[in-house]
Amino acid sequence: MSLNLLILDIKRLLGHGKAGVLALVAPLAALLVFAAIIVPLLAGSGSLAAPYAICNEDQSEPVELFINLLANSESLRDISTAYPVDDIMAGFDLLEQGKVSVVVHIGEDFYQRLLKGENAQVSLYAYPSHAFEQTMISLTLNHALAAVGQSQNLLEMTGQAAVAAGVAPAESARLVADGLDQAIRRHMERRSVLSRQGALSPTGDYLPVEYYLAALFSLGAALAMLPSLHLTAFDLQGPLCRRGALAGRRGRRFLIARLVSGGLLINLTLLLLLPAAVFIHELGVYWGRGVGLGWLALLLALPLISLTLSALGLCLGSLAKQPRLSLWYGFYAVLLMAVLSGALLSEGMLPPLISELGRWTPLKPSMSIIANTLFAFDPARYLRDISRLLLLLFVYCLAGGFLYSRKGAGR
Known part of the structure; x- marks a missing residue:
């Protein structure tokens, strides 16, 4: 050439x-x-952390554990900052005052519906000006909560198999609870598996x-x-x-x-x-x-x-x-x-x-x-x-x- x-x-x-x-x-x-x-x-926010209020009416242990890890997870501080509230109206008040960008509402039967394979959804509320943050939080939460449900199903099956094999029910329940805790922590901290500021995203990679x-x-x-x-x-x-x-x-x-x-x-x-x-x-x-x-x-x-x-x-x-x-x-x-x-x-x-x-x-x-x-x-x-x-x-x-x-x- x-x-x-x-x-x-x-x-x-x-x-x-x-x-x-x-x-x-x-x-x-x-x-x-x-x-x-x-x-x-x-330029407007100075960071990528989108503040949001989260109202968890489900109160089940796995979802509570997930919310606590979400709010305190080092790997997610770049993405969002969670503010737990007792009821949905308190979240709406924060939204109206401009203290949060999005309100996240987890209904009472969310976890049970998730276990049954039914359509379990998380409701998000935001003003049109915060549509970007709403989409970002929605994708992240839905992906993570789905992983919680899958982990729980597998662990429950493992616990039942352990009881059938002669393990005491109390010991089996403890092993399931510990396994769920580790599964959620692994999922929430999976960025650090790649690097300290590794990959996590709406598509699973970024x-x-x-x-x-x-x-x-x-x-x-x-x-x-x-x-x-x-x-x-x-x-x-x-x-x-x-x-x-x-x-x-x-x-x-x-x-x-x-x-x-x-x-x-x-x-x-x-x-x-x-x-x-x-x-x-x-x-x-x-x-x-x-x-x-x-x-x-x-x-x-x-x-x-x-x-x-x-x-x-x-x-x-x-x-x-x-x-x-x-x-x-x-x-x-x-x-x-x-x-x-x-x-x-x-x-x-x-x-x-x-x-x-x-x-x-x-x-x-x-x-x-x-x-x-x-x-x-x-x-x-x-x-x-x-x-x-x-x-x-x-x-x-x-x-x-x-x-x-x-x-x-x-x-």
Whole structure:
């Protein structure tokens, strides 16, 4: 691959219709959303801790234990601050006075309904201006309370089996109670299993702000592969292919130039992460605590993310039979990756097999790397995501090279 060929391909990529312009506008739109939604939340509160009042009318021991651990959990202090109240009206008074953002109400039969497998819901009340905090608390509480119910069911079955095996009922009850206490503590403190400020979120992996930022920039990067995809489909159906310019050694040079130029365009999208990161860090809130190696790890990972998405664009562009349909190929591919990766739907809403498939798309490890390096760097998780991207890059390059060469030589 010559430098002149690469420069020529970059010019074609940026000047080919409106696709290049849209790819450059996409990250700017993501920054606008970031500035309009997340920055005011951070600048206004000075932290990510959303105060909420919680009224627990259930009074069952497991739920009481859960509430106590929730209010005092070190791992959740970044997310929310709980204020227990005796009745729902006291919570509404705090909400009206502006002392809390959300009121959480746990009904009398919540735990029994949970054990029976019935629809047990937690009611949340908030003003429209606190919809973001309401959503954040709702997702966190529902996920954690569901885990409490699952742990209780398993422990009750274990206790019954122990009694049947000859263990005294009192001893069995004590073991069940101790096990439930440990299960809840493990769930509430699971962030410290990864690192002191590890991962926890509405999708099961990230804090809400981490999730939104990682999803925004990862989706922007995925959309930035569309110009390369469209130009690849155009070349394979256009005059370059008909003149034999895409066959043999010359075709391989074109292929490498397209891979690199597409990666550079995608990398421009991802580099906008850096000013956003610096801005949040200067606010003195959550971003950037204890992430000394995170910046270096991110800079090393961005080219790999970009090249992997660019290679995927080459594959899809080589598959497209008509250039005008290639952008639809790319759009639906990005949409499918977003669903599988949990960028649009919570992972808990997806079947385990579908969720596992999402881990083998470029979007999922990209989201994980962004959240991991900019919030709380975990080297083991980082290396796992990098390994997946390297494997995907290898597979996409092989598949894209085969399809590109076959179509280039077939004209």
